[in-house]
Amino acid sequence: MIKAPRGTKDILQDEIxxxxxxxxxxxxxxRQHNYTEIRTPIFEDANLFIRSIGETxxxxxxEMYTFLDKKGRHLALRPEGTAPIIxxxxxxxxxxxxxxxxxxxxSPMFRYDRPxxxxxxxxxxxxxxxVGSSSPVIDAEVIKLSCEFLDDLKIKYILxxxxxxxxxxxxxxxxxxxxxxxxxLINLCDDCKVRYEKNPLRIxxxxxxxxxxILRDIPEIFPHLCKECSDHFNVVQNYLKxxxxxxxxxxxxxxxLDYYTRTTYEIMPAVESxxxxxLLGGGRYDNLVEDLGGSKTPAVGMSAGEERIILHLQKxxxxxxxxxxxxxxxxxxxxxxxxxxxxxxxxxxxIKVEINSFKKSLKSQLKYADKISARYVLIIGENEIRKxxxxxxxxxxxxxxxxTLSELREGKFCEI
Ligand code: AMP
Numbered sequence: 158m159i160k161a162p163r164g165t166k167d168i169l170q171d172e173i174x175x176x177x178x179x180x181x182x183x184x185x186x187x188r189q190h191n192y193t194e195i196r197t198p199i200f201e202d203a204n205l206f207i208r209s210i211g212e213t214x215x216x217x218x219x220e221m222y223t224f225l226d227k228k229g230r231h232l233a234l235r236p237e238g239t240a241p242i243i244x245x246x247x248x249x250x251x252x253x254x255x256x257x258x259x260x261x262x263x264s265p266m267f268r269y270d271r272p273x274x275x276x277x278x279x280x281x282x283x284x285x286x287x288v289g290s291s292s293p294v295i296d297a298e299v300i301k302l303s304c305e306f307l308d309d310l311k312i313k314y315i316l317x318x319x320x321x322x323x324x325x326x327x328x329x330x331x332x333x334x335x336x337x338x339x340x341x342l343i344n345l346c347d348d349c350k351v352r353y354e355k356n357p358l359r360i361x362x363x364x365x366x367x368x369x370x371i372l373r374d375i376p377e378i379f380p381h382l383c384k385e386c387s388d389h390f391n392v393v394q395n396y397l398k399x400x401x402x403x404x405x406x407x408x409x410x411x412x413x414l415d416y417y418t419r420t421t422y423e424i425m426p427a428v429e430s431x432x433x434x435x436l437l438g439g440g441r442y443d444n445l446v447e448d449l450g451g452s453k454t455p456a457v458g459m460s461a462g463e464e465r466i467i468l469h470l471q472k473x474x475x476x477x478x479x480x481x482x483x484x485x486x487x488x489x490x491x492x493x494x495x496x497x498x499x500x501x502x503x504x505x506x507x508i509k510v511e512i513n514s515f516k517k518s519l520k521s522q523l524k525y526a527d528k529i530s531a532r533y534v535l536i537i538g539e540n541e542i543r544k545x546x547x548x549x550x551x552x553x554x555x556x557x558x559x560x561t562l563s564e565l566r567e568g569k570f571c572e573i
Pocket of ligand 1: 268270276277280282435439461
């Protein structure tokens, strides 16, 4: 038997309502913050990600699903949402129409990661991007939106905050990292030795315990920030205080993508659940538009992992599924036709109606209605049609009464 590829899953009825619940909340919160939805293709030119996320990042080096199409184009399944949105922003000349472009997305992403709890090869991200403003107000808005989203889902969390500076001040910090690690190089993993040479800040991505231990005493970036980055970071922190948002400063937080500048943040669940715990992350990326061929345009965004969020939902507070309001028991073909003609229209009034489609006897139909948790059952046979009086049964109380077609159409069955 052919199985779903490793690291992917079917989202079935016992889970889909959780996705819908989370997505409904996200749609609502984004609209309240005046973000509009964007949908970009699932695959893109592979170079879009190589140029933006960075050649030394784990995503590009190890995790991208790339392929050649029939014409030999080098394509990649989208591993993240920001670069495609900036590509769309440039390609559709949006910068000519909107000074501040605020969009959100809910999309599947693909990474050749080692599957484990909360980590998949196809997963879903919910994210926002605000392109065009360098103001710390927007950093604060995106962080606030992230927190409100989790508050709304009743998930308890810890916000970690850092600044990764800009291309002016970061190289200085890179040198400091190299100095600090110079005599410890031999103890670093092979990947970190390459990172040391090519992109020292990427060393913070390392998941090898020994490397992480070495990094614990690494100097902070803050003294290396240039005046502009330092001022920006101070204002962001002040704004978070005004918004009553608690956070922890985390000097090791650089995020796994090269395009970040200045503010970076990550939100972890307050209850630790293994190593794959970041619920969401984001930050500023003031050079990405320029790196992808546009003019210098500041931007900030965030992205949440839907599967990780679902892992931390208090599932018992979420209504599992809409109950079937009315199940129609049909005894014979005439009854079936009658139901099609007169009762299907109840659905357009928002009533969830289900009809018998394969059981023959009254008893087996009632049993089935009970199995699928129908609230009311309407029994239609030839006699009932002739008299225009039907039997309505409340499945909770087992009380039965007679009802006419016009009463049914007026929704009077709910008052049984
Ligand atoms: P990133 O784009 O790496 O900043 O990731 C943003 C969020 O996506 C993370 O905080 C996770 O919640 C989620 N995420 C990243 N990789 C995976 C994965 N392989 N499986 C499930 N969720 C993921």
